[in-house]
Amino acid sequence: MSAKILDGKAVAQTIRSALGPGIAAVRQARGAPPKLAIVTCSADASAGAYLKAKLKAAAETGLAAQAYPCSDGPASLLRRLGEDPSVDGIILEQPLPKAWDAADIFGAIPPAKDVEGVNPLSYGRFFLAKTAAEIAGCGAFPPCTVAAVIALFDETGSHAAGKEAVVVGRSEILGRPAAHYLSALDATVTLCHSKTADLAGHVRRADILVAALGRADFIKGAWIKPGAVVLDAGMNRRAGAWVGDVEYAVAAERAAYITPVPGGVGPVTTAVVLANTVYAAKRRL
């Protein structure tokens, strides 16, 4: 079998193309397009790449976007942006320094502008929603990389209900909420992490695999169940190139669908951030 490629660039383009009327409505109402503020405190290679991709995508889509570098604790800057009437969406690039209290800092982003769903209040609303319909109506945006993973899964046209879903990685922004979302879609979910015994055994059972551990080619292609949907969120820098968490070439011979890296989850995540910003701007009008 040779997998169908889930083309993140094409999915992102579809999401971004649908934003035109919303952007025009905001521009007409207040004389300026929706604005995304990107606060960045990290010199990490992947954070820099995400920042550039978001600024470029925002400009191409017709949103205003501005980067706000910050070397110190960003809570006061986030509060200021929260009160700035020209700003509709705020994101704080991750990873943050480990010593910082992430919940405290993310709590400084007002929920109405929390387009990545990282404020503990947004996060709590998302986790209290038990079904996909409840997630859609919970009043908070799901973490945007998770929304991107689900949008790519939707492209397969298959249903998660009753399927075995395995998520590798349990971070607050990615693995854990991805597991919750798949559970809300009625998949039977296993959440793996660095202490999981027999990771290969779990992956071999997965009808739906979400790779979110951040280690290049760690999940071997030979572990992939024939016919699986492989959603690789990993972004790892190796020899000057971006590589996913899944050994792509071998996995693509076994899976039914697979996301490439780059060009899979990444561009859709960016498109989701822009879509959430336009939605937040319309909600504020």
Ligand SMILES: NC(=O)c1ccc[n+]([C@@H]2O[C@H](COP(=O)([O-])OP(=O)(O)OC[C@H]3O[C@@H](n4cnc5c(N)ncnc54)[C@H](OP(=O)(O)O)[C@@H]3O)[C@@H](O)[C@H]2O)c1
């Ligand atoms: N495409 C996008 O838009 C996007 C957005 C965000 C992140 N990412 C990428 O996604 C990846 C994960 O990011 P993150 O922020 O979630 O990372 P993270 O916070 O570092 O979390 C990594 C997770 O992977 C688990 N893990 C590490 N080594 C493992 C192993 N050998 N076996 C099983 N699990 C293991 C860790 O387990 P423990 O909990 O036990 O430590 C942890 O839960 C990174 O490559 C990142 O760049 C992509």
